[in-house]
Amino acid sequence: xxxxxxxxxxxxxxxxxxxxxxxxxxxxxxxxxxxxxxxxxxxxxxxxxxxxxxxxxxxxxxxxxxxxxxxxxxxxxxxxxxxxxxxxxxxxxxxxxxxxxxxxxxxxxxxxxxxxxxxxxxxxxxxxxxxxxxxxxxxxxxxxxxxxxxxxxxxxxxxxxxxxxxxxxxxxxxxxxxxxxxxxxxxxxxxxxxxxxxxxxxxxxxxxxxxxxxxxxxxxxxxxxxxxxxxxxxxxxxxxxxxxxxxxxxxxxxxxxxxxxxxxxxxxxxxxxxxxxxxxxxxxxxxxxxxxxxxxxxxxxxxxxxxxxxxxxxxxxxxxxxxxxxxxxxxxxxxxxxxxxxxxxxxxxxxxxxxxxxxxxxxxxxxxxxxxxxxxxxxxxxxxxxxxxxxxxxxxxxxxxxxxxxxxxxxxxxxxxxxxxxxxxxxxxxxxxxxxxxxxxxxx
Amino acid sequence: xxxxxxxxxxxxxxxxxxxxxxxxxxxxxxxxxxxxxxxxxxxxxxxxxxxxxxxxxxxxxxxxxxxxxxxxxxxxxxxxxxxxxxxxxxxxxxxxxxxxxxxxxxxxxxxxxxxxxxxxxxxxxxxxxxxxxxxxxxxxxxxxxxxxxxxxxxxxxxxxxxxxxxxxxxxxxxxxxxxxxxxxxxxxxxxxxxxxxxxxxxxxxxxxxxx
Numbered sequence: 311x312x313x314x315x316x317x318x319x320x321x322x323x324x325x326x327x328x329x330x331x332x333x334x335x336x337x338x339x340x341x342x343x344x345x346x347x348x349x350x351x352x353x354x355x356x357x358x359x360x361x362x363x364x365x366x367x368x369x370x371x372x373x374x375x376x377x378x379x380x381x382x383x384x385x386x387x388x389x390x391x392x393x394x395x396x397x398x399x400x401x402x403x404x405x406x407x408x409x410x411x412x413x414x415x416x417x418x419x420x421x422x423x424x425x426x427x428x429x430x431x432x433x434x435x436x437x438x439x440x441x442x443x444x445x446x447x448x449x450x451x452x453x454x455x456x457x458x459x460x461x462x463x464x465x466x467x468x469x470x471x472x473x474x475x476x477x478x479x480x481x482x483x484x485x486x487x488x489x490x491x492x493x494x495x496x497x498x499x500x501x502x503x504x505x506x507x508x509x510x511x512x513x514x515x516x517x518x519x520x521x522x523x524x525x526x527x528x529x530x531x532x533x534x535x536x537x538x539x540x541x542x543x544x545x546x547x548x549x550x551x552x553x554x555x556x557x558x559x560x561x562x563x564x565x566x567x568x569x570x571x572x573x574x575x576x577x578x579x580x581x582x583x584x585x586x587x588x589x590x591x592x593x594x595x596x597x598x599x600x601x602x603x604x605x606x607x608x609x610x611x612x613x614x615x616x617x618x619x620x621x622x623x624x625x626x627x628x629x630x631x632x633x634x635x636x637x638x639x640x641x642x643x644x645x646x647x648x649x650x651x652x653x654x655x656x657x658x659x660x661x662x663x664x665x666x667x668x669x670x671x672x673x674x675x676x677x678x679x680x681x682x683x684x685x686x687x688x689x690x691x692x693x694x695x696x697x698x699x700x701x702x703x704x705x706x707x708x709x710x711x712x713x714x715x716x717x718x719x720x721x722x723x724x725x726x727x728x729x730x731x732x733x734x735x736x737x738x739x740x741x742x743x744x745x746x747x748x749x750x751x752x753x754x
Numbered sequence: 755x756x757x758x759x760x761x762x763x764x765x766x767x768x769x770x771x772x773x774x775x776x777x778x779x780x781x782x783x784x785x786x787x788x789x790x791x792x793x794x795x796x797x798x799x800x801x802x803x804x805x806x807x808x809x810x811x812x813x814x815x816x817x818x819x820x821x822x823x824x825x826x827x828x829x830x831x832x833x834x835x836x837x838x839x840x841x842x843x844x845x846x847x848x849x850x851x852x853x854x855x856x857x858x859x860x861x862x863x864x865x866x867x868x869x870x871x872x873x874x875x876x877x878x879x880x881x882x883x884x885x886x887x888x889x890x891x892x893x894x895x896x897x898x899x900x901x902x903x904x905x906x907x908x909x910x911x912x913x914x915x916x917x918x919x920x921x922x923x924x925x926x927x928x929x930x931x932x933x934x935x936x937x938x939x940x941x942x943x944x945x946x947x948x949x950x951x952x953x954x955x956x957x958x959x960x961x962x963x964x965x
Contacts, residue, residue: 405887434816438946602790653954
């Protein structure tokens with residue numbers, strides 16, 4: 311679907327047809343999404359502007375609209391106008407803004423189109439405002455009136471309707487598992503290597519990003535190989551295996567909750583111990599940190615990244631890796647949702663240290679990394695794809711400076727973006743998941 | 755006259771404190787959400803990080819790459835807090851030792867100069883100017899006048915009337931505009947520490963133990 315703007319764009323027409331009731335509904339949802347924390351944050355921006363040149367959008371475009379403080383001012387302005395005394399009494403003086411059609415347009419363009427919710431601004435904010443989460447509250451308000459850019463919304467719709475965000479039919483998923491299992495058995499010449507489905511009582515319940523099943527089955531095979539080598543009890547679900555949750559990006563908590571709850575239900579039905587999340591940044595943030603809040607419940611089981619699990623296998627001597635098997639220079643991309651918002655920072659480095667002979671860090675890295683540009687739902691909002699590729703130049707330059715031949719990325723969304731950057735900026739690198747590199751180094 | 759103004763300062767202070775407290779309490783009217791996800795990291799360590807290393811220019815890219823602004827900001831806010839203390843010194847009154855007065859004068863003047871520098875930066879940098887609303891300018895000017903009067907007052911106590919008048923205006927303005935961040939700042943840093951601390955993002959965890 312091409313979302314590029316033209317005068318007959320149905321999405322733009324939808325904005326033009328907004329009614330006062332729609333705007334009122336958006337405000338109601340906006341208010342509902344604000345809790346005491348966000349209300350404090352919305353009272354506290356000082357417009358110091360220090361967030362400007364830590365944002366990949368501002369560094370690329372150098373315009374006012376790309377400054378995080380400006381994007382946030384669109385949210386804070388509306389908050390002040392409707393929910394603060396000074397905003398009602400002296401609106402112009404304090405920068406209060408009315409939520410009307412023009413503001414809705416600006417919200418869409420800035421909050422969906424100029425922000426990947428990477429959180430780099432938040433850790434650099436002189437006050438410490440949680441800017442991406444504040445922006446998400448406004449996205450929630452837009453979602454409530456059906457104004458999520460179509461590509462992103464259709465990803466959520468597909469996941470809700472079909473059970474996974476790529477609309478993979480169950481028989482296709484089962485066939486893929488069967489086929490990958492055969493490949494794995496041929497690869498290691500072991501008929502006992504299996505990809506278990508719906509195995510009750512398995513220790514680990516493993517989830518994938520559906521794009522793995524659709525386009526990159528090797529990453530499924532890699533994880534299967536690692537679990538097999540570790541001799542661990544694990545399983546897939548034949549129904550609920552999608553780690554992604556684009557509800558994080560469109561701001562629809564209800565839809566997000568439905569998606570995450572599927573994994574919880576399958577975990578319980580199968581009686582597994584640990585929900586293991588595939589290499590997917592936003593999938594990790596969603597299911598590890600946000601889903602219990604969306605569902606308002608404690609899980610009662612562990613939720614871990616596959617990186618934590620594999621690092622544990624290495625540390626406990628359950629698997630042995632030979633770094634000599636990966637001789638090419640490897641660098642690592644830190645996905646924002648996994649690292650800066652998720653807290654998984656060292657595990658991927660620990661795995662690569664054991665799996666690769668030559669490793670080089672990008673600068674900056676870890677919590678200070680730059681977003682690849684594909685987060686925040688950008689990959690599915692083709693309306694903004696030109697911007698996405700442009701802001702990705704920063705990541706592309708980082709990669710080039712390392713001189714690496716392989717970029718390890720523990721996030722399938724980031725991999726999609728990195729593959730586009732690879733082609734667009736002629737980086738001539740290979741892009742792999744961390745588990746693929748680890749699987750290549752396995753000593754079996 | 756002085757007694758009336760002194761009472762005015764105290765009333766303005768109380769108004770400010772009460773209104774700021776109401777503002778903070780009002781944030782709770784939006785609801786306090788219970789957190790369900792099991793923490794990975796340590797909230798206390800996160801809060802400590804938020805108030806210490808997390809504010810240092812070698813840790814925070816925005817501070818490191820804008821070092822003059824960062825230094826101005828540090829001087830500005832240190833001076834403001836000292837000048838807030840100084841109003842009590844004048845009202846009570848308290849006799850400070852000469853060395854304390856000298857230190858105050860240095861910080862107060864540095865804060866005033868820093869405030870002016872930050873104001874000029876705001877007015878001259880195109881994107882800063884566009885980001886700003888009248889409140890941003892007014893807040894800076896009110897505080898700068900307060901700082902310069904506090905500084906001058908240490909030499910010429912005869913200007914007490916003007917110092918009190920400025921203090922009344924400033925305290926009354928605090929809850930209305932951006933100066934409220936002097937109160938919210940600490941609240942937000944705690945929230946910052948809780949968010950990143952419980953997720954194990956900050957402080958940075960040590961490398962994985964091989965043993």
